[in-house]
Amino acid sequence: MNAAVDDELWSAIGDPIRRTMIDLLLSDGPGTATSLSRRLPVTRQAVSKHLAVLDRVGLIHAEPAGRERHYQVDEAQLARAVAQLSAVGSTWDARLRRIKRIAETIELHRTDNQGG
Amino acid sequence: MNAAVDDELWSAIGDPIRRTMIDLLLSDGPGTATSLSRRLPVTRQAVSKHLAVLDRVGLIHAEPAGRERHYQVDEAQLARAVAQLSAVGSTWDARLRRIKRIAETIELHRTDNQGG
DNA sequence: GTTGAGTGCAACCAAAGGTTGCGAAAGGTT
DNA sequence: AACCTTTCGCAACCTTTGGTTGCACTCAAC
Numbered sequence: 001m002n003a004a005v006d007d008e009l010w011s012a013i014g015d016p017i018r019r020t021m022i023d024l025l026l027s028d029g030p031g032t033a034t035s036l037s038r039r040l041p042v043t044r045q046a047v048s049k050h051l052a053v054l055d056r057v058g059l060i061h062a063e064p065a066g067r068e069r070h071y072q073v074d075e076a077q078l079a080r081a082v083a084q085l086s087a088v089g090s091t092w093d094a095r096l097r098r099i100k101r102i103a104e105t106i107e108l109h110r111t112d113n114q115g116g
Numbered sequence: 117m118n119a120a121v122d123d124e125l126w127s128a129i130g131d132p133i134r135r136t137m138i139d140l141l142l143s144d145g146p147g148t149a150t151s152l153s154r155r156l157p158v159t160r161q162a163v164s165k166h167l168a169v170l171d172r173v174g175l176i177h178a179e180p181a182g183r184e185r186h187y188q189v190d191e192a193q194l195a196r197a198v199a200q201l202s203a204v205g206s207t208w209d210a211r212l213r214r215i216k217r218i219a220e221t222i223e224l225h226r227t228d229n230q231g232g
Numbered sequence: 233g234t235t236g237a238g239t240g241c242a243a244c245c246a247a248a249g250g251t252t253g254c255g256a257a258a259g260g261t262t
Numbered sequence: 263a264a265c266c267t268t269t270c271g272c273a274a275c276c277t278t279t280g281g282t283t284g285c286a287c288t289c290a291a292c
Contacts, residue, residue, distance in 0.1 A: 007132045014130025016123045026211040046281050067289040085205040089198045095142040096191050162250050183258035
């Protein structure tokens, strides 16, 4: 629907670090910048920036807990992102199928007309 | 299988301009840097750089034709990329379902124990 | 109150995406 | 053949983004 929002979602999940972060938050439950950075090949500050990006597009949200900030995945928004992925995937898939069908048709006509 | 290749495929299709380029090549057939740049909000040089990126990961390949270079989608490689998309999508989808199920179970126990 | 873990902010660096400018090669025109 | 147009590739430059280090602040625990 909204192309700008779509692009933001894409660029958010397009980064391998951010995809891993979402994976970690999903598999291990809520976490902080520090806890995530311990399981990633980048510093806490880099993780913090990525968390800000994911937060900005609504894929995660923070919950202050004392001196810590617990981040967790926003399920609805992630479900929307997954829908985007499968939408693009099926679009390309459909076009690949159509191209293949056309190619086969051409091939068929060629052998048909030229007799082999 | 190969994480590095996966990340390269992802970062290739993560860029909105490159996704649009693939869309155009699929819908309109082979094209040149110049023809694509006419349908995109960036200059030919920018398109050329994106084409080089897509070429490097094997999503497209060029065919010299006189003074032009015709680019077209590599169907097998794009099919592989589509598979990556759906793989990540279904992984997240499965985890979201599991989280939802756990949440419902907890909720059920809570009302069960506290009686409302 | 001091110490330690977690956070945020600022400065600095490198890579990526984008632009302009220019020169070279291929094709069409006269 | 000479000329003009189109397309391309290369180089220089700018801006944004991902990453780092360094420092100051807060909250919890001792």
